[in-house]
Amino acid sequence: MSHADCIFCKIIEGKIPSKKVHEDEEFLAFHDINPAAPVHFLVIPKRHIESMQTLAPEDGPLLGRMMSLIPRLASEQGCRPGPEGGFRLIANSGKEGGQEVGHLHFHVLGGPRPWKI
Numbered sequence: 001m002s003h004a005d006c007i008f009c010k011i012i013e014g015k016i017p018s019k020k021v022h023e024d025e026e027f028l029a030f031h032d033i034n035p036a037a038p039v040h041f042l043v044i045p046k047r048h049i050e051s052m053q054t055l056a057p058e059d060g061p062l063l064g065r066m067m068s069l070i071p072r073l074a075s076e077q078g079c080r081p082g083p084e085g086g087f088r089l090i091a092n093s094g095k096e097g098g099q100e101v102g103h104l105h106f107h108v109l110g111g112p113r114p115w116k117i
């Protein structure tokens with residue numbers, strides 16, 4: 001279900017443009033508008049979930065599918081495999097966790113160091 005004031009729901013609906021990395025029935029991945037690393041995209045569920053703090057026990061399988069999608073997309077976006085490559089996964093949750101957009105999202109960051117964060 002989409003939330004009227006949620007910018008990520010608007011991105012899912014195509015009301016706000018985005019540079020898509022991946023889309024399927026459950027998930028959308030798109031480039032962060034303000035990248036903090038050479039590779040920086042966001043992965044979101046299409047269903048509006050506010051944050052990691054509002055996940056329900058029955059959301060476990062959805063989260064599992066999201067976690068297995070992320071390494072595949074990271075490597076498609078140029079993150080090198082193996083211990084010399086890799087990526088960073090961040091989920092800011094709530095105000096004190098640094099979350100600015102109230103729709104669950106994972107930041108995937110990678111590429112040659114150094115980066116800003």
Ligand code: 5GP
Binds near residue numbers: 033
């Ligand atoms: P948060 O701080 O909530 O974890 O991160 C939100 C992220 O969403 C930020 O890195 C910000 O740059 C990104 N962002 C905010 N608005 C938009 C937008 O309209 N389009 C895209 N592609 N990214 C956005």
Ligand code: ZN
Binds near residue numbers: 002103
């Ligand atoms: Zn939303």
